[in-house]
Amino acid sequence: MAWVNIPNLTTYDASLGAGDWQYDESTKKLQHAAGTHRTTVNALYSALMDLADNADFMDSDVPMKANTPTEYELINGWVMNADADFGYLKGGSIKDNAANDLWANFYNLGTLKAGTVLYIEQNGALVTSPPGYASGDMDVLVKVTSGGTAIDSREVSFFARNLGDTYDVFTIAAPATGGRNPIPVSTATDINDDSGTLSDGGVTIAFGATSQDIGDGGGSQPYDVIVDGNGLSTSAAYKALKYITRRQNSAAIDNPENTTEARFYRLANGAYPEVKNCPFGSYAGGKFFGAQGVWLTNVSDPNNRQLIDSNGVTRTPPVSITATVTGVASGDRVMVARTSGGVINKSQFTIASVTTNSITATVAPGADIPTSHTQRIADTIYTYTGISGATFTGVTPDPTGSTGGFYVPLIDTAASGASVVSPSMIYVADFDVTVRVRKKGIQPFENSGTVTSAGFTASAIRTTDTIVS
Amino acid sequence: MIGIPFPITQIFGIDRGVVVPIGSTALGSARLPTDPIGTQTLTLTNLVSGSAIRIEEADGTLREYREADATSEAFTLQVYAAGSAKNDLVVKVRKGTAAPKYLPYTTYVTAAVGAQSVYIAQFADPIAA
Numbered sequence: 001m002a003w004v005n006i007p008n009l010t011t012y013d014a015s016l017g018a019g020d021w022q023y024d025e026s027t028k029k030l031q032h033a034a035g036t037h038r039t040t041v042n043a044l045y046s047a048l049m050d051l052a053d054n055a056d057f058m059d060s061d062v063p064m065k066a067n068t069p070t071e072y073e074l075i076n077g078w079v080m081n082a083d084a085d086f087g088y089l090k091g092g093s094i095k096d097n098a099a100n101d102l103w104a105n106f107y108n109l110g111t112l113k114a115g116t117v118l119y120i121e122q123n124g125a126l127v128t129s130p131p132g133y134a135s136g137d138m139d140v141l142v143k144v145t146s147g148g149t150a151i152d153s154r155e156v157s158f159f160a161r162n163l164g165d166t167y168d169v170f171t172i173a174a175p176a177t178g179g180r181n182p183i184p185v186s187t188a189t190d191i192n193d194d195s196g197t198l199s200d201g202g203v204t205i206a207f208g209a210t211s212q213d214i215g216d217g218g219g220s221q222p223y224d225v226i227v228d229g230n231g232l233s234t235s236a237a238y239k240a241l242k243y244i245t246r247r248q249n250s251a252a253i254d255n256p257e258n259t260t261e262a263r264f265y266r267l268a269n270g271a272y273p274e275v276k277n278c279p280f281g282s283y284a285g286g287k288f289f290g291a292q293g294v295w296l297t298n299v300s301d302p303n304n305r306q307l308i309d310s311n312g313v314t315r316t317p318p319v320s321i322t323a324t325v326t327g328v329a330s331g332d333r334v335m336v337a338r339t340s341g342g343v344i345n346k347s348q349f350t351i352a353s354v355t356t357n358s359i360t361a362t363v364a365p366g367a368d369i370p371t372s373h374t375q376r377i378a379d380t381i382y383t384y385t386g387i388s389g390a391t392f393t394g395v396t397p398d399p400t401g402s403t404g405g406f407y408v409p410l411i412d413t414a415a416s417g418a419s420v421v422s423p424s425m426i427y428v429a430d431f432d433v434t435v436r437v438r439k440k441g442i443q444p445f446e447n448s449g450t451v452t453s454a455g456f457t458a459s460a461i462r463t464t465d466t467i468v469s
Numbered sequence: 470m471i472g473i474p475f476p477i478t479q480i481f482g483i484d485r486g487v488v489v490p491i492g493s494t495a496l497g498s499a500r501l502p503t504d505p506i507g508t509q510t511l512t513l514t515n516l517v518s519g520s521a522i523r524i525e526e527a528d529g530t531l532r533e534y535r536e537a538d539a540t541s542e543a544f545t546l547q548v549y550a551a552g553s554a555k556n557d558l559v560v561k562v563r564k565g566t567a568a569p570k571y572l573p574y575t576t577y578v579t580a581a582v583g584a585q586s587v588y589i590a591q592f593a594d595p596i597a598a
Contacts, residue, residue: 008566012598042596042597042598043598045596045597046565046597046598049563049565049570049573049594049597050565050566050597051565052563052565052573053520053521053563053564053565053566054521054566055521055523055534058521058523058534058561058563059523059525059529059531062563062573065572066594066596066597068596069596
C-alpha cells in the first residue's frame with residue numbers, strides 16, 4: 001500500500017485540489033500532500049467518512065470521529081504523518097489518540113487594522129504561523145498536549161505588535177477536549193506612534209528592584225524596572241518602548257536579568273494589571289502612564305509622567321506653578337497674597353524662634369511655599385534663601401526679636417516691566433489670593449482669585465487717578 | 470458413518486467420524502476442521518438503505534459485501550464446527566457518502582447453523598458535511 005488521494009475532497013471544500021490530502025491504509029497515516037489551501041477539519045472528516053464506506057476501504061478502520069462540530073479525534077491507530085500537516089487545517093480541534101496529542105483550534109475575534117500581523121506565543125516560544133499566513137485574521141491548530149502532558153497548561157497567546165498601531169495581546173487556555181477557542185484581539189492606528197521611530201533612541205531597560213522618589217511627598221517607593229529615557233521626551237520614550245517590544249524583536253528584554261523575548265514581554269510582575277497597548281506604559285493626552293512597577297526617568301518632560309509603584313499606588317510628579325500679574329507698569333507695587341475669608345492672612349505662620357538669620361515656624365511650610373522668596377513680619381519685608389524643615393534660612397535683615405505671625409506673599413515687589421511673575425512653587429491644593437497693584441497716579445487696583453494647578457494669572461487695570469496731586 | 474462396503478475397500482461419505490477398516494484397506498473423504506458444517510441465514514434489519522455492508526471474519530477475511538437497497542438484507546453464510554474462529558464475524562455498516570449520512574456501525578455475531586436476525590442501530594451523523 002502507498003499514499004492514495006482521499007477521494008471527493010473537492011466535494012467538501014471546492015478550494016482543495018484533488019490530491020491535497022492523502023491516506024495510507026497500511027500505515028494508517030494521513031498527510032497533506034500538495035497545494036496551499038488550508039481546509040477545515042470538518043471537510044477532512046467529511047471526506048474521510050465519504051471514503052470509509054467505499055467498498056475497497058470497508059476492510060479498514062475508520063480514521064476519524066467527530067465529538068462535536070469543532071472537536072474531532074483520530075482513532076483506531078490513525079495518525080498524521082507529520083505535525084506540519086496540522087498547519088493545513090483550521091476550524092476545529094483534533095485529538096491524536098495514538099500519540100496522545102491534542103491540537104486545539106484558536107482563532108481571533110475583533111477588528112484588526114489592515115496589515116496587522118498576528119503571532120502566537122506558547123510557553124515562551126514562537127509558534128510557527130500557518131502556511132501562507134502573511135497578515136490579518138488567523139485560524140490555527142496548536143498542539144497543546146504532547147504525549148498526554150499539557151504544554152503550559154494548554155495556554156497560548158495571540159500578539160499583535162506592529163509599529164504605528166496599538167498593541168494587543170490575549171491569552172487563553174484550551175479545554176481538555178481541545179475545542180475551537182476565540183481570542184479577542186483588536187488593533188488600530190496609534191495616534192501617539194507615527195512609526196517613524198525606527199530605533200530604541202538609546203532608551204535602556206534595567207530590571208531589578210529599585211527604590212525611587214517621584215517627589216510627590218511620599219518619599220521613595222519600590223519599582224521593578226528602570227526605564228532610562230536617555231533625555232528623550234516622554235512621547236519619544238513611549239515610541240522607543242514600542243519599538244523595543246515590537247513583534248520582530250526576539251532579543252531578551254534585559255539579558256540576563258529578564259530573558260523574556262522582547263516581543264513576548266508583557267508585565268514586570270505577573271500579579272500586576274497588564275497594559276496591553278504597550279507593555280511598559282501607555283501614552284495619552286501628552287502624558288506617559290506607566291505600567292505598574294515601571295520607573296521612567298531621564299526624560300525631558302518629567303512632569304508628563306504618571307507612574308504606578310510596585311505597591312500599585314499611582315505616583316504623579318509635583319506640578320510646578322507660578323502666579324503672574326500682567327498689565328502693570330514699571331514702578332507699580334504689586335502684591336499677591338493668600339487670603340482667609342477674603343482678607344490677607346498675615347498669620348500664615350507663627351514664629352516659634354528666630355536667630356540672626358533664620359526664622360523657625362511652629363509648623364513646616366508646605367511644598368507650595370517657594371524655597372527662596374520674601375516674607376513679611378508685620379510690615380517688614382525679609383528675604384530668605386532656603387527652607388529646612390520648619391526653618392526659613394538665610395533670612396535678611398536680622399529678624400532677632402521678632403514674634404507673632406508672618407506670611408509669605410506670592411508676589412511682593414515693585415514691577416520692573418509689564419508683568420510680574422512669582423517664584424515657582426509646587427501645587428498642593430487650590431487656595432484664594434488677593435491681588436493688589438498700587439502706585440501714586442493710578443487708582444489702586446485690587447482683585448481676588450484662586451490659584452489652581454494651572455497657576456494664577458491676573459490682569460491689572462491701571463486707571464489714572466485724576467484727583468491726586 | 471455412511472459407506473459402501475466392498476470386500477477390500479470402503480469409501481467414506483463426507484461426514485466426519487470414526488474410520489472402521491473393513492478388509493485390508495479403507496478409503497474415505499472426511500471434513501476438515503476448516504470445512505463448513507452447514508449454513509446460516511443472517512438477516513440484518515433496520516438498515517438505512519444505501520448503506521455499505523461488509524461481513525468479515527475476525528482476521529479481516531471478507532465473507533460478504535453488499536450495498537443495502539432495503540431496510541433488511543439477508544445473507545447466507547457458511548458455518549464451521551463449533552469453536553472455529555471462522556464463526557466469529559464482524560458486521561460493518563457505513564454510510565458516509567450520500568446524504569443522509571450515518572455514523573459507522575460495527576457489531577459482532579457468532580455464526581450458527583440456522584437463522585439469525587441482527588438489529589442494526591445506525592445513528593445519523595449530523596456533523597459530516
